[in-house]
Amino acid sequence: MPNPTESPTSAAWTSCEIDGHVLEAFLPPPDPGRPPGAILHLRDRDDRAPSQLPAWRQAIESSPLPVVSLAGGTSWWLDRVVGGFDARLSPEAFIRGPLTDGLRERFGLPAAAIATVGQGSGGQGALRLSYRHPAAFPVAAAVLPTIDFHRTMESGEPGSETLWELYGDVEVARQQTAILYVHPLNWPRHQAFWAHAGDLLSSDGADRLHSKLIALGIFHEAELAGPVDAAAWLEAAAAAAIRFVAERLERDSRRIA
Numbered sequence: 001m002p003n004p005t006e007s008p009t010s011a012a013w014t015s016c017e018i019d020g021h022v023l024e025a026f027l028p029p030p031d032p033g034r035p036p037g038a039i040l041h042l043r044d045r046d047d048r049a050p051s052q053l054p055a056w057r058q059a060i061e062s063s064p065l066p067v068v069s070l071a072g073g074t075s076w077w078l079d080r081v082v083g084g085f086d087a088r089l090s091p092e093a094f095i096r097g098p099l100t101d102g103l104r105e106r107f108g109l110p111a112a113a114i115a116t117v118g119q120g121s122g123g124q125g126a127l128r129l130s131y132r133h134p135a136a137f138p139v140a141a142a143v144l145p146t147i148d149f150h151r152t153m154e155s156g157e158p159g160s161e162t163l164w165e166l167y168g169d170v171e172v173a174r175q176q177t178a179i180l181y182v183h184p185l186n187w188p189r190h191q192a193f194w195a196h197a198g199d200l201l202s203s204d205g206a207d208r209l210h211s212k213l214i215a216l217g218i219f220h221e222a223e224l225a226g227p228v229d230a231a232a233w234l235e236a237a238a239a240a241a242i243r244f245v246a247e248r249l250e251r252d253s254r255r256i257a
Helices: 054-060 091-107 121-132 151-155 160-167 170-174 200-216 230-253
Strands: 012-018 021-027 038-042 067-070 114-119 139-143 190-196 221-225
Touching: 012 091, 038 054, 038 091, 038 121, 038 230, 054 230, 067 091, 091 114, 091 121, 114 121, 114 230, 121 139, 121 190, 121 200, 139 230, 151 160, 151 170, 160 170, 190 200, 190 230, 200 221, 221 230
Parallel strands: 038 067, 038 114, 114 139, 139 190, 190 221
Antiparallel strands: 012 021, 021 067
């Protein structure tokens, strides 16, 4: 992984490339006392970088840990090769392989020191990746996660064409959603998600996920709000998500294996 240019005294937004994928990175000021860890931000379907999203930019600039943001387009962060993302690797395989290896090398990370976070498609991707590989990604947070992505196939929303191409059937796609990968005996140690009633695509799925986790006795944090001021709510939720993953990675760094 090519080293981003890092200021010796101040935080910086920069970019780097891993295996043909350009990533945006936020590097906080160096801190010798900082526990090892990095945050992987998965973008929504519109692929807007966090530096261009005021709520996320502000949240990430308060992070004590490096944050790297990856573009996925309408790939839904699945474990299937998706045209437009990578000709060889699925989004999941790229994250678990070249990206994880690059982040560990660049930041000197031990195993399981990468947290996943995102909004919308990226939010469901952060949860799904953590549910499928909780030992590798034990910390996950999602804001307005599009957990029920199969519903976009019925509405024809952006990204639905990818799901039709990969699965060809709404029910088959539903079987690949994050909630179906919650394992009653093997789950991420730290997970949190935020949704509000004004975002119907995320609120229903988040509510069902919350209920399932409660029924299974799986510890998690969830904020499921009613009507809100969307802009103010998003600013607070993004800040809470970054704070959550940073604090939980720090807590895990003190954990005795």
